[in-house]
Amino acid sequence: MGIGFLIFFVLFVSSIASVVTQNTSGFHHFWLVQSWPPVFCQKYPCKNPPLDFVLHGLWPVNSSGHTLKNSSRGKFDFVGTIGNSSLRGELEKNWPSLVYSDSANFWEHEWEEHGSGQPLMEPTEYFQAAIRLRKSVDLMSTLKREGILPNGTSYPITDFVDATKDIYGHPRLTCSYGYLLNEVNLCVDSQARNFISCNHRERKSTTCRKRITFPRHVKIENGYIWHEE
Numbered sequence: 001m002g003i004g005f006l007i008f009f010v011l012f013v014s015s016i017a018s019v020v021t022q023n024t025s026g027f028h029h030f031w032l033v034q035s036w037p038p039v040f041c042q043k044y045p046c047k048n049p050p051l052d053f054v055l056h057g058l059w060p061v062n063s064s065g066h067t068l069k070n071s072s073r074g075k076f077d078f079v080g081t082i083g084n085s086s087l088r089g090e091l092e093k094n095w096p097s098l099v100y101s102d103s104a105n106f107w108e109h110e111w112e113e114h115g116s117g118q119p120l121m122e123p124t125e126y127f128q129a130a131i132r133l134r135k136s137v138d139l140m141s142t143l144k145r146e147g148i149l150p151n152g153t154s155y156p157i158t159d160f161v162d163a164t165k166d167i168y169g170h171p172r173l174t175c176s177y178g179y180l181l182n183e184v185n186l187c188v189d190s191q192a193r194n195f196i197s198c199n200h201r202e203r204k205s206t207t208c209r210k211r212i213t214f215p216r217h218v219k220i221e222n223g224y225i226w227h228e229e
């Protein structure tokens, strides 16, 4: 068997793999979306937000970075399916809802609106993948190491990108009002295994301007939570 055949074989197998992963839904890869509570919680009243990035979701997107929403894979009964299993404890720890009083409703929503838009994983596997990815990321330490602290200072967006891109690939950032860091999206391959750089179109779709403020505290007033600069 010559090298020519081997090359043919490898190309053949990888073309099958890409047909499988890029099927009619247009699914191409994922965003691991993490919220920065001092800003995220301005829009949504939160309960007990920690001062760390919090996993919002693992969202399937197409190759131009549009989220694939509400597939026809139907409703998901979290309590009936996952109930009180150890997976639930892992989710509570690594994927707590900032907003819902019962996180089970949040995970159901994330599966129904986002998770079901990918064709490769069933709910249990999807939740496990999200947890595994979240556990493998420590944005806060990564940023701190590069001197980027949540202290209300504003930084060029390129500082955020440079601090994270060697470890997690080029991120896509979203901001409130164009300047308050709201969420960091890290791109993940279609197998939900490895971080990849977000592509040019995804990066261009940032909602942040050239400088980003990284606010610190969360202050509760009348049940609503605001950031302090």
Ligand SMILES: *[C@@H]1O[C@H](CO)[C@@H](O)[C@H](O)[C@H]1NC(C)=O
Residues within 6 Å of the ligand: 026, 062, 063, 064, 065, 066
């Ligand atoms: C991705 O989805 C958006 C919105 O549905 C669509 O406009 C765009 O053409 C899609 N891109 C690809 C490459 O399928």
Ligand SMILES: *[C@@H]1O[C@H](CO)[C@@H](O)[C@H](O)[C@H]1NC(C)=O
Residues within 6 Å of the ligand: 083, 084
């Ligand atoms: C799950 O645990 C909760 C509280 O720990 C309890 O109220 C509920 O009955 C349990 N549900 C099942 C299906 O075991």
Ligand SMILES: *[C@@H]1O[C@H](CO)[C@@H](O)[C@H](O)[C@H]1NC(C)=O
Residues within 6 Å of the ligand: 070, 109, 112, 113
């Ligand atoms: C998608 O699903 C969510 C939650 O299940 C629902 O709130 C929303 O209205 C749905 N959107 C569309 C466009 O069907």
Ligand SMILES: *[C@@H]1O[C@H](CO)[C@@H](O)[C@H](O)[C@H]1NC(C)=O
Residues within 6 Å of the ligand: 019, 020, 023, 024, 025, 119, 120
């Ligand atoms: C896309 O994925 C779904 C779910 O696995 C599958 O039913 C469907 O046949 C796939 N479509 C193509 C064109 O491969």
Ligand SMILES: *[C@@H]1O[C@H](CO)[C@@H](O)[C@H](O)[C@H]1NC(C)=O
Residues within 6 Å of the ligand: 147, 148, 149, 151, 152, 153
């Ligand atoms: C915030 O931290 C940065 C980096 O250490 C520092 O340059 C800046 O002066 C600090 N800003 C405030 C308001 O403490």
